Amino acid sequence: MSVSWQTLxxxxxxxxxxxxxxxxxxLVFGVLRLVNFAYGQxxxxxxxxxxxxxxxxWPSWAGIVLCFAVVLALTMLMDRAVFxxxxxxxxxxxxxxxxxxAFLMQSIAVLAFGQLGxxxxxxxxxxxxxxxxxxxxxxxxxxxxxxxxxxLALLQLLLTRTAVGLxxxxxxxxxxxxxxxxxxxxxxxxxxxxxxxxxxxxxAVMLTARNxxxxxxxxxDDTIVVLAGVVLxxxxxxxxxTLGGFTIGFASGIxxxxxPTNQSQYLPTFLFAAVIxxxxxxxxxxxxxxxxxxxxx
Amino acid sequence: xxxxxxxxxxxxLVLATALLxxxxxxxxxxxxxxxxxxxxxxxxxxxxxxxSGVLSFGHVSFVALGVWxxxxxxxxxxxxAAIMPGLAGFLRTPSAGxxxxxxxxxxxxxxxxxxxxxxxxxxxxxxxxxxxxGVLEIMNNVLRYYDKIGPGLNAFSxxxxxxxxxxxxxxxxxxVAVAYxxxxxxFGRQLRATREDPAAASAAGISIYRQRLLAFAVSGxxxxxxxxxxxxxxxxxxxxxxxDLTFITLAMLVVGGSGSLLGAVVGALAIGxxxxxxxxxxxxxxxxxxxxxxxxxxxxxxxxxxxxxxxVVRPSGLTGGREFSLAWRR
Numbered sequence: 001m002s003v004s005w006q007t008l009x010x011x012x013x014x015x016x017x018x019x020x021x022x023x024x025x026x027l028v029f030g031v032l033r034l035v036n037f038a039y040g041q042x043x044x045x046x047x048x049x050x051x052x053x054x055x056x057x058w059p060s061w062a063g064i065v066l067c068f069a070v071v072l073a074l075t076m077l078m079d080r081a082v083f084x085x086x087x088x089x090x091x092x093x094x095x096x097x098x099x100x101x102a103f104l105m106q107s108i109a110v111l112a113f114g115q116l117g118x119x120x121x122x123x124x125x126x127x128x129x130x131x132x133x134x135x136x137x138x139x140x141x142x143x144x145x146x147x148x149x150x151x152l153a154l155l156q157l158l159l160t161r162t163a164v165g166l167x168x169x170x171x172x173x174x175x176x177x178x179x180x181x182x183x184x185x186x187x188x189x190x191x192x193x194x195x196x197x198x199x200x201x202x203x204a205v206m207l208t209a210r211n212x213x214x215x216x217x218x219x220x221d222d223t224i225v226v227l228a229g230v231v232l233x234x235x236x237x238x239x240x241x242t243l244g245g246f247t248i249g250f251a252s253g254i255x256x257x258x259x260p261t262n263q264s265q266y267l268p269t270f271l272f273a274a275v276i277x278x279x280x281x282x283x284x285x286x287x288x289x290x291x292x293x294x295x296x297x
Numbered sequence: 298x299x300x301x302x303x304x305x306x307x308x309x310l311v312l313a314t315a316l317l318x319x320x321x322x323x324x325x326x327x328x329x330x331x332x333x334x335x336x337x338x339x340x341x342x343x344x345x346x347x348x349s350g351v352l353s354f355g356h357v358s359f360v361a362l363g364v365w366x367x368x369x370x371x372x373x374x375x376x377x378a379a380i381m382p383g384l385a386g387f388l389r390t391p392s393a394g395x396x397x398x399x400x401x402x403x404x405x406x407x408x409x410x411x412x413x414x415x416x417x418x419x420x421x422x423x424x425x426x427x428x429x430x431g432v433l434e435i436m437n438n439v440l441r442y443y444d445k446i447g448p449g450l451n452a453f454s455x456x457x458x459x460x461x462x463x464x465x466x467x468x469x470x471x472x473v474a475v476a477y478x479x480x481x482x483x484f485g486r487q488l489r490a491t492r493e494d495p496a497a498a499s500a501a502g503i504s505i506y507r508q509r510l511l512a513f514a515v516s517g518x519x520x521x522x523x524x525x526x527x528x529x530x531x532x533x534x535x536x537x538x539x540x541d542l543t544f545i546t547l548a549m550l551v552v553g554g555s556g557s558l559l560g561a562v563v564g565a566l567a568i569g570x571x572x573x574x575x576x577x578x579x580x581x582x583x584x585x586x587x588x589x590x591x592x593x594x595x596x597x598x599x600x601x602x603x604x605x606x607x608x609v610v611r612p613s614g615l616t617g618g619r620e621f622s623l624a625w626r627r
Contacts, residue, residue, distance in 0.1 A: 035423065089608075089612050091423075093608060093612050095352065095426070096604075096608065097604075097605060097608045100604035101601070101605055103597055103600075103601040104601030104602055104605060107597035107601060108598060110597075111592055111598060115593075220540075224430070224434070227427060228430070228431065231423050231426075231427040265438075266438060266439070266442065269434075269435045269439055272430075272431035272432075272434045272435050275428070276417070276431045279420060279427065279428050280420070283421075284424075
């Protein structure tokens with residue numbers, strides 16, 4: 001098993017993107033106790049925005065702006081139409097509801113854009129390699145590592161240094177007590193949903209640059225893996241969730257790049273077997289100390 | 298007497314569907330057969346999810362195992378080399394008759410669900426959900442690419458198509474009867490107690506782990522049987538036994554109401570009917586002399602929308618999680 005620099009950089013960048021998605025899922029879970037299975041479809045919608053912008057000949061920055069607009073609008077719509085009416089329901093009902101939303105959005109994409117998909121060619125230049133000291137590394141790998149690091153740093157500042165962040169962390173720990181102490185529920189939930197939408201848009205840009213072929217099942221597999229990673233890390237706290245997302249992205253990048261070709265098709269088997277094993281040993285999460293608040297589903 | 302109605306009502310619905318399937322044209326009958334197999338899968342799901350209140354995304358892997366068991370054993374030995382060229386030696390010769398293969402499919406589902414449940418039922422909540430999801434992914438991945446044990450990406454063709462309306466109906470009825478017997482047994486009642494209040498149930502001496510494991514194994518057997526029925530109905534591809542089937546069967550259970558056997562059957566029949574109709578319309582149907590031709594994807598769209606609406610408006614499902622009763626209480 002030999003790991004090349006390209007594989008390492010790719011694994012780091014995949015870990016970075018998955019970490020962003022993990023935070024997006026983890027923040028909403030923190031305030032709503034809701035696992036958003038439809039997160040990948042938000043990313044898929046953003047990817048289609050970029051793809052169609054490039055088909056229409058828009059410059060790539062305009063495509064990225066469109067992507068943010070589409071993803072944020074859909075996030076808000078999803079919150080209003082599904083999350084808000086179901087806020088008081090059990091986590092199981094909410095999870096199944098987001099499952100339904102995911103398939104709804106996927107079938108809308110099939111109906112509107114067709115099964116075959118569209119190429120987001122405007123992101124092509126990011127796929128060119130950079131030559132760093134004789135080592136070829138795709139630009140997108142570096143860009144996504146940097147973007148993920150910046151986003152996570154900003155988020156950490158927001159969560160620890162601002163009033164909104166404090167409210168969010170309080171709500172994630174104990175929503176009812178936080179409300180009693182004057183945290184405004186709708187504001188905190190709105191904030192968390194908004195940030196998770198922003199992170200979905202950023203992830204959409206990065207994933208589209210990695211893989212410009214946008215289909216209705218774009219980011220579906222990634223979301224499943226990230227969900228596993230988030231639960232693996234520990235869903236209830238932002239940092240363990242992020243670490244979980246990064247770990248699983250990094251692991252799948254390294255495995256994908258270093259498994260021999262006749263075994264690489266079994267990547268999901270290795271990955272999920274590892275996830276199950278870890279869950280059996282640490283059901284509350286790999287990076288959570290002591291007894292975390294286990295959710296009953 | 299009143300309790301017998303809990304069995305009679307869902308069984309009558311299954312029988313009525315089967316009888317209706319007998320009188321329609323053979324092109325339409327396919328949809329009835331498909332729906333009856335779905336009833337079997339949803340009832341299998343209900344045995345675990347409905348009684349325990351724990352979500353499982355892994356049951357389609359038991360269906361896949363049933364498909365595989367009955368499929369490999371039922372492909373005529375002479376045609377195995379052509380359909381499954383990579384098949385390992387020990388799988389080339391053994392074969393099974395129709396009923397035998399269904400029985401073995403159920404047995405495989407039982408054994409696998411028990412083996413998987415042994416460690417997994419210690420988990421609860423989201424960890425359990427993700428772990429069962431992992432089982433589904435692994436089963437799908439292995440059956441898809443490991444061509445020493447099956448047809449890989451190809452379909453299980455040449456399996457005798459014995460799942461006619463009677464076999465489908467009897468299979469679904471067996472599932473309903475087992476589910477009824479289980480939920481009336483003391484094990485079923487104990488598991489329902491842990492669903493309502495885990496702390497109180499533990500305090501009363503019920504082992505949550507054991508009861509969940511038992512239900513998981515029973516529902517695994519039913520799911521395996523459903524898989525056997527399915528592979529005898531049409532040449533199944535492993536690829537079709539993944540997220541989509543998980544989604545549609547969970548949707549059926551939730552829309553019908555996951556708290557009751559009647560809910561599982563009603564949900565499967567209602568969504569199965571809608572899905573069949575729309576799938577037919579995607580290929581174009583004549584409806585009272587008016588040609589209806591819907592674009593591909595409409596069926597999933599409608600099912601997804603219906604599921605979301607039912608969840609928002611009536612989270613406990615169409616039946617509200619209650620069994621059939623003559624005096625329909627509120």
